[in-house]
Amino acid sequence: MTATRPWWKTAVGLVLTALMLFPVYWMINVSLTETKDLRSSPPQLFPLDPTFEGYAAVFGQQLPALGTSLLIALGCVLLTVVIAAPAGYAIALLNLRGGRSLNFLLLVAQMIPGVVMAMGFYAIYVRLGLLNSVWGLILADSTIAVPFGVLLFTAFMSGLPKELLQAARIDGAGSWRVFTAIVLPMSRNSVLTVSLFAFLWAWSDFIFASTLSRNADLIPITLSIYSYIGNNTTQWNAIMATAVVASIPAAILLVVAQRYVAAGVTAGAVKD
């Protein structure tokens, strides 16, 4: 089978991939179309004379929103890793009492509908004055990634060679030293995977942004696109240009860390 790699399979694969990615192509195509040609019938299949007016609009109006999303996503990464990595260590390597129940709770936590969490957060934030704040969104968005992060760290750290940890203990290293000097450096890949997903989910979040941050001065990019659609349905090239820019993190992720993405999905990664 491997000796003669059939070319027809590659051809079929290319066609299937092209079909699957057609919406992505279409988004890019529309983003490069001139406003007057958006309504042409039939639509232009190729951006023959590409225009960047859509992208000009993005950089004219959307930079604050992109910055806000970046800030929220980075805050989310930090919070998720700080909470999840030590917990994974405790469950996987320190025989935490109740570790199994904690794992079970984390699985259940991932099944709670986002809309319910959003209502709960809304009720709490109204009282605390955290509505429309970057902090509020960082906290809310992190709830998407933390359970996943703990489960992933636990699974990964369980596989670390026990002899190494025992040797360090015999040398007199305490739990904290073992964690910072051995476990964390060896878990670099899982830290990266968790960070990538935490970033992407916070960056992509719509439910929390649209409920907890509706009247903020600084709104995330997802909400910015949404209000854009609501306000002007003629400027689809600008909307699609914003969408293309908002997809950049996903594209980077795919190019840089494709292996980790697949690993993350199979580790029970979920998309809300």
Place this chain on the structure above:
Amino acid sequence: MTTHSTSAPPAGSAATAPRSAAQTPGPTGRGTTAPTDRTPRRPTSGRWAAAAFAAPLVAYLLAFYAYPLLRSIDLSLHDYTIRAFVQGDAEFVGFANYAEVLSSELFGKALWNTAVFVIVSLAFQYAIGLALAVFFRSSFRLSGILRALFLVPWLLPLIVSGSTWAWMLNSDNGIVNSFLSAFGIGQINWLTSPDTAMAAVVIANIWLGIPFNLVILYSGLQNIPEDLYEAASLDGAGAWRKFTSITFPLLRPVSAITLLLGLVYTLKVVDIIWIMTAGGPANSTATLAIWSYREAFGTGQPDMSPAAAVGNLLIVIALVFGFVYLRVQQRQEKS
């Protein structure tokens, strides 16, 4: 844990405690005492260290999962108006909100819409995902790269996918209708007609779900021993026979997990439907999740109490299937 305003549970608590705990198992008098007296103290200090490392997570779960959930239950048992929100003096009404929701004429419709959305989405996502996984199983030139590209829909922000599909399905200028008209099919008002709006959001959702199914089923296929297929070839089995007698039966556990996970997550879907149709037209795409979201945040007249009641009913449904999933998973770990 209800008063901290902006900071997460302090990581410092984890950073300092283990240090002090870690000093206990240190050498107590190197070379003079027998090492045996260190063993009984080990577990206790280890236990404290474990608890300290897990403490931030436990505090976090209490503050950001348990508490919001309690608030959501509290919302559904009171009659919250906007004024009551601010003053915190909502009237306790017991299960009145649930009764109101269950007797609402939208309830049956939302339940039906949810069932249609979930079942049709899952059936197609799974079937297409499985077909692709089988296709990619035998590696060929570029297969790795193409498989990676299939992840793209799963990675894109939902607002991006939703708005792209909305424009593709636009009645007058959408590429989909333009494509169909080449085959003599007249204009379909995908998102503005109650007859087709559900089909439109389901199509977009199937597209979104294919990567997830493909990746998990593909990794399941990797665990089926190659020699089974070789033996079947020697017995003269064709491709279809191999699929029905080997692939599909042996993939059953992975399939069960994939479908149950997909079910729990499809039940919760808000973004893609809200972005494309906002539950309309005429409630034709109003699932339970959308109904809850709309009551609470979508109308400009927040009606949190019934919204929370709908949301909590959704939790119950999701958890029922969630526990089935966990049971299946446990059984598989045992075998």
